[in-house]
Amino acid sequence: MTDASAFTPSANVAQLKESATIAVSQRAKALRAAGREIIDLGAGEPDFDTPAFIKVAAQKAIDAGATKYTAVDGILPLRQAIAAEANRRWQGADKVTAAEVVVSTGSKQSLFNACFTLFGPGDEVLVPTPAWVSYLEMVALARATAVPVMGNPERGFKVTVAMLESAATPRTKGLMLNSPSNPTGSVYSPEELRAILTLAHERGWWVLSDEIYLRIAYGSPASSALDVAPSRERLVVVNGVAKAYAMTGWRIGWTISSPQLAAAMTAFQSHTTSNAATVSQHAALAALSMRTEADAAVTSMVAQFEARRDAALAILRTEPRIHVLDPKGAFYLYLRAPGAGKSASGSDAGGAFATHLLEKANVAIVPGAAFGTPDWVRVSYAAEQAQVEEAMRRLVAAFRELA
Ligand SMILES: Cc1ncc(COP(=O)(O)O)c(C=O)c1O
Missing domain, CATH: 3.40.640.10 (Type I PLP-dependent aspartate aminotransferase-like (Major domain))
Structure with a gap:
């Protein structure tokens, strides 16, 4: 038996908070392990595999x-x-x-x-x-x-x-x-x-x-x-x-x-x-x-990200009350959660919306509080396009329910 009181964090890390993006991914993974079909749009990670020419170079190096x-x-x-x-x-x-x-x-x-x-x-x-x-x-x-x-x-x-x-x-x-x-x-x-x-x-x-x-x-x-x-x-x-x-x-x-x-x-x-x-x-x-191979791989992945972004935005814009930014890079959509700004300071509309989406609609996204803006949520579109589209339909439905 270990004594729980034996550990107190040093002053170096006493204020440290767990990474909220990693926390969301872990919750999504746990729900998945429990048999739920979760669409995970929380991760900040391309869903593509590393291009083959890079893997071959690594194998040769070993x-x-x-x-x-x-x-x-x-x-x-x-x-x-x-x-x-x-x-x-x-x-x-x-x-x-x-x-x-x-x-x-x-x-x-x-x-x-x-x-x-x-x-x-x-x-x-x-x-x-x-x-x-x-x-x-x-x-x-x-x-x-x-x-x-x-x-x-x-x-x-x-x-x-x-x-x-x-x-x-x-x-x-x-x-x-x-x-x-x-x-x-x-x-x-x-x-x-x-x-x-x-x-x-x-x-x-x-x-x-x-x-x-x-x-x-x-x-x-x-x-x-x-x-x-x-x-x-x-x-x-x-x-x-x-x-x-x-x-x-x-x-x-x-x-x-x-x-x-x-x-x-x-x-x-x-x-x-x-x-x-x-x-x-x-x-x-x-x-x-290996610039020729690399440029071809990057161009192809970026084109797929762009297609997903466009498809996702088209669905979100069917609901005019959704305020979503028009992203020009990376693979995230940032949008204002329903109920944002309605209550006094200290509200966490993004957190409430992210929780609702995960628990009721099986879609994982990240609350904006993680980034310093609690009224917003972040959606990653680094997932297959059909999944992104399905998740956006559920998000719009949830938004209408809560708005
Ligand atoms: C803005 C930003 N900087 C840095 C990183 C860390 O990237 P790396 O995997 O190279 O450590 C991330 C990863 O999510 C990121 O989003």
Whole structure:
């Protein structure tokens, strides 16, 4: 028998909350295990299998002995491939070099490396909201203060220079950017992004640009900070292979930053996880260097995401009371829950709607409280189109019941 009172969490993690998106997936899985047919639109994970050419490259790498430790910051050819891709965008004289790239176990780890290495007690970090669940927790783990900056739903929740200026204080040290955005699917135009990066440059803020959904954009390509930033001095570009190449389980992400910050993050990573899995690094190298195959795979997946988005929106728009954003990237729909704004502050219309949908209509979605907007819900369309359509019909019916 263990003594339950023996464990009390340290001050490091006392405030930590479980990831709400993972919690929803687990509840959906538990209901499924109990025999219920659940349509899971909660997950932030492409439903596609990793493209075959990447799996073949990984198998070959294992056969060739890629089973040992590598350099902490990753194998040189992968860092070179990441730098080469960055240099196709970055037009400054200070070309990106492999020494500025740190490969990690997923962009989540890269974001954490950057937060932990850059921010500390007394620092404030601006977080455009709604925001991906983990930013607030990562900033808090670094003992810095996250300052949510609420966007305007009429602009897809994108924040403006004026909004950031009014949230800033002399203690502001950093800014989290995420375009295309999880959860809204909004994409900053090159002009919007340039204006924000110019403000950050003038104020001396560090910018962590999380570009994990960069290649999943509809209509026109999404801009990277590397396309428009006035300087790379305090810019940390974060990306990975998880979403664009359907490689979530391989766990490969990276940062591109100044060599000094890269060295500090490498030192930190050397004491936490060391190198990312060797075989996964070789798989990521194939994804980045076999460009013809990769472009064909990404184009095909993005076209399928777009078809699902369009089909889902067409069904949602049959109910004019549903306020749904018009997403230009990623694979999420963000919509206002029925009853939103009706009760005083503290209401959780998104949570009530998500619970109702899961328990009564067998559809899993994520309450917007997870992202700082309790009146909204996030629907992922990373599932087969027929399932997405069926789920949207049930969602509309549930909305009408509750509205
Ligand atoms: C905005 C955002 N950033 C980072 C991540 C983490 O991705 P990775 O699998 O590369 O750690 C996710 C995954 O859900 C995400 O949505």
